[in-house]
Amino acid sequence: xxxxxxxxxxxxxxxxxIVVEVRGKSPTSQGAAPDAAGSQAELIADRFSLSFDGxxxxxxxxxxxxxxxxxxxxxxxxSGKSTFLRGFNRMxxxxxxxxxxxxxxxxxxxxxxxxxxxxxxxTQIGMVFQRPNPFPKSIFDNVAYGPWAHGVRGRxxxxxxxxxxxxxxxxxxxxxDRLNSSALELSGGQQQRLCIARSLAVDPAVLLMDEPAxxxxxxxxxxxxxxxxxxxxxxxxxxxxxxxxQAGRISDHTAFLLAGELIEFGSTSxxxxxxxxxRTNEYITGRFG
Amino acid sequence: MFNQEWREKGTPSETLLRAVVLLIxxxxxTAAVGLIGTVFVRGIGAITTEFVFGMPVNRGIDGGVxxxxxxxxxxxxxTAIICVPLGVMAGIYLTEYARPGRMLALINGSILNxxxxxxxxxxxxxxxxxxxxxxxxxxxLAAALTLACMTLPVVVTATRxxxxxxPQAYREAAWALGATxxxxxxxxxxxxxxxxxxxxxxxxxxxxxxxxxxxIATGVAFxxxxxxxxxxxxxxxxxxxxxxxxxQIPEMPKERMWGAALLLLTLVLTANVxxxxxxxxxxxxxxxx
Numbered sequence: 001x002x003x004x005x006x007x008x009x010x011x012x013x014x015x016x017x018i019v020v021e022v023r024g025k026s027p028t029s030q031g032a033a034p035d036a037a038g039s040q041a042e043l044i045a046d047r048f049s050l051s052f053d054g055x056x057x058x059x060x061x062x063x064x065x066x067x068x069x070x071x072x073x074x075x076x077x078x079s080g081k082s083t084f085l086r087g088f089n090r091m092x093x094x095x096x097x098x099x100x101x102x103x104x105x106x107x108x109x110x111x112x113x114x115x116x117x118x119x120x121x122x123t124q125i126g127m128v129f130q131r132p133n134p135f136p137k138s139i140f141d142n143v144a145y146g147p148w149a150h151g152v153r154g155r156x157x158x159x160x161x162x163x164x165x166x167x168x169x170x171x172x173x174x175x176x177d178r179l180n181s182s183a184l185e186l187s188g189g190q191q192q193r194l195c196i197a198r199s200l201a202v203d204p205a206v207l208l209m210d211e212p213a214x215x216x217x218x219x220x221x222x223x224x225x226x227x228x229x230x231x232x233x234x235x236x237x238x239x240x241x242x243x244x245x246q247a248g249r250i251s252d253h254t255a256f257l258l259a260g261e262l263i264e265f266g267s268t269s270x271x272x273x274x275x276x277x278x279r280t281n282e283y284i285t286g287r288f289g
Numbered sequence: 290m291f292n293q294e295w296r297e298k299g300t301p302s303e304t305l306l307r308a309v310v311l312l313i314x315x316x317x318x319t320a321a322v323g324l325i326g327t328v329f330v331r332g333i334g335a336i337t338t339e340f341v342f343g344m345p346v347n348r349g350i351d352g353g354v355x356x357x358x359x360x361x362x363x364x365x366x367x368t369a370i371i372c373v374p375l376g377v378m379a380g381i382y383l384t385e386y387a388r389p390g391r392m393l394a395l396i397n398g399s400i401l402n403x404x405x406x407x408x409x410x411x412x413x414x415x416x417x418x419x420x421x422x423x424x425x426x427x428x429x430l431a432a433a434l435t436l437a438c439m440t441l442p443v444v445v446t447a448t449r450x451x452x453x454x455x456p457q458a459y460r461e462a463a464w465a466l467g468a469t470x471x472x473x474x475x476x477x478x479x480x481x482x483x484x485x486x487x488x489x490x491x492x493x494x495x496x497x498x499x500x501x502x503x504x505i506a507t508g509v510a511f512x513x514x515x516x517x518x519x520x521x522x523x524x525x526x527x528x529x530x531x532x533x534x535x536x537q538i539p540e541m542p543k544e545r546m547w548g549a550a551l552l553l554l555t556l557v558l559t560a561n562v563x564x565x566x567x568x569x570x571x572x573x574x575x576x577x578x
Contacts, residue, residue, distance in 0.1 A: 091465065135477055
C-alpha cells in the first residue's frame with residue numbers, strides 16, 4: 001500500500017483505463033513505426049497516450065523528431081504540450097494517478113520498457129523547466145550536481161565540467177569570478193542559463209525545454225533563443241512554447257497540439273505558411289488560444 | 290488623496306479589529322515576559338556556583354542541584370539520539386516515498402493524535418513496556434525511550450511539514466539530471482528542509498525536557514548518592530527536583546525552588562537560541578558550504 005509510485009504500464013496491467021478517441025489514422029500520416037529508428041529520427045512517439053485520474057490528456061500521439069534540430073511543440077494552454085514533453089524523460093512517472101500507453105523510443109529503445117534505468121535515461125535526455133529552478137546552492141555546485149550525482153568526485157574534473165558547461169550556456173563570462181556565490185543571486189535570465197548549463201553538464205543528447213523563456217524579459221529571452229540556435233549543432237532540442245513568434249524564429253520543425261491530439265507536424269515554414277489542417281491555420285492566425 | 294487617507298486610517302471596524310489583535314498580542318507577550326521575569330527575579334538569588342555545580346546536602350535544602358541538571362541534560366541527549374533519526378526517517382518515508390491514499394492519511398492522522406496523548410499515559414506505557422516487559426528497570430534508558438516515544442510524533446510531523454514546503458521544482462530539477470530518489474532527498478530536499486526539521490525537533494525536545502510524569506514512572510529519583518554512569522542507572526532530573534522542592538519539603542527555601550526552575554528554563558532557552566543561531570548561519574541562499 002505504501003510502495004513507491006508505480007505507473008501502470010500496458011505490460012503489467014493489461015490495457016490501462018484510457019479512453020482514446022480515435023479519429024481514423026494519425027492526423028499527420030506520419031504514423032511512426034518503431035522500426036523506423038536508425039533513420040534521422042532520434043525520438044519517436046508511437047501512439048503515446050496519457051491520462052490523469054482517468055481523464056485523457058494525450059491521445060495516441062505518433063511523431064518522429066529529427067536529430068540535431070529544434071522541434072517546437074505549440075498549442076494553447078491545456079493542449080498537453082508540456083505533458084507530452086515530460087513524457088520524453090518520464091517526468092510524468094512521478095505524478096500520482098497517471099496512466100500511459102503506447103511507446104516512446106529513444107535511439108531505437110522503448111524508454112517505457114520495464115527495467116529502464118531512469119537515471120541513465122535522464123542523463124541522455126535533459127530538461128529545462130518553465131521557471132528557472134536553480135538549487136539553493138552555489139553556482140559551481142548547481143552545475144556540478146549532475147556529474148556529482150553520477151559519481152564524478154575530483155574537484156579538478158568537476159571544475160573542468162563546470163567551466164565547459166557554463167561556456168556552452170554563454171554564462172561563463174558573467175559568473176566566472178563568483179562561482180561560489182549563491183545561484184539565487186543571479187537574475188532570472190542568468191538563472192535560466194545556469195539551469196541550461198546544469199543540464200549540459202551531464203552531456204545529454206536531447207534537451208527538453210518547457211517554455212524556458214516564458215518567465216523572462218525580452219532581452220533574456222533573446223539570449224536563450226541565441227543559445228538554442230548554438231546548441232542544436234550538438235543536441236536535439238524539443239521546446240514547448242506558447243509563443244508562436246518564438247517557435248517561428250528558432251525551430252526547424254513544428255508540432256501543433258490541440259486538446260491532447262497531434263493536429264499537424266511538419267517543417268516550421270510549412271506549418272506557419274501553408275498549414276494543412278484548418279485548425280492549425282486558425283491557431284497560428286490567432287483566432288483562438 | 291482621499292484614498293490615501295482611507296488606507297492609512299482604515300474604516301472604524303478595521304481600527305477596532307486592529308486594536309483587539311494588538312491587545313491579544315500584548316496579553317500573550319505579557320504572559321511570556323511575566324513568566325520568565327518571575328522565574329528570573331525569584332530564582333536568581335539562589336544561583337551560586339555551589340548551587341549549579343554542587344551535590345545536594347540534606348535533601349537539597351543545602352548544597353546544589355548539579356546531579357539533576359546533569360541528569361536532565363543526559364536524558365535529553367539520549368532522547369534526541371533515539372527519536373530524531375527515527376522521526377526524520379519516518380517523515381522522509383511518509384512524504385517522499387509513501388503513496389498518497391487512505392492508508393497514508395490514516396497513518397498521518399494517527400501520528401497527529403499521538404502528539405496529543407497525555408504525557409502520563411506515555412509514562413504508564415514506558416513503565417509497562419520498557420521498565421517491566423523489556424526489563425530495562427527504572428533507568429535513564431527506559432526514561433529516554435519513553436520521552437522519545439512522546440517526542441517522536443512531533444519530530445515526524447515537523448519533518449513532514451518541512452519536506453512538504455520544499456518546492457517540487459527542486460526535486461524535478463534533480464530528477465531531470467538523473468539523480469536517484471535518495472540522492473535527490475539527501476542532497477537537495479533535506480538541506481532545504483533542515484531549518485524546519487531542526488526547529489520542530491527542538492520544540493519537541495524542549496517539551497520533553499520539562500516533562501515530569503513520564504520520568505517519574507520510568508526512572509527518576511529525588512536523591513541519589515552518585516551521578517549515573519550507565520544508561521541503566523537511575524538518575525535525577527530538574528523537573529522532578531522542582532516538584533519535590535515545591536510540594537514535599539515544607540522547610541525548603543522558596544528561592545532554591547525558583548533557582549532550579551530558572552536552570553531548567555535556561556537549559557531549554559539555550560537550546561532554542563542555539564537553534565536560531567544555527568538557522569541564521571544556514572541561510573536559505575545556502576551559503577553554508
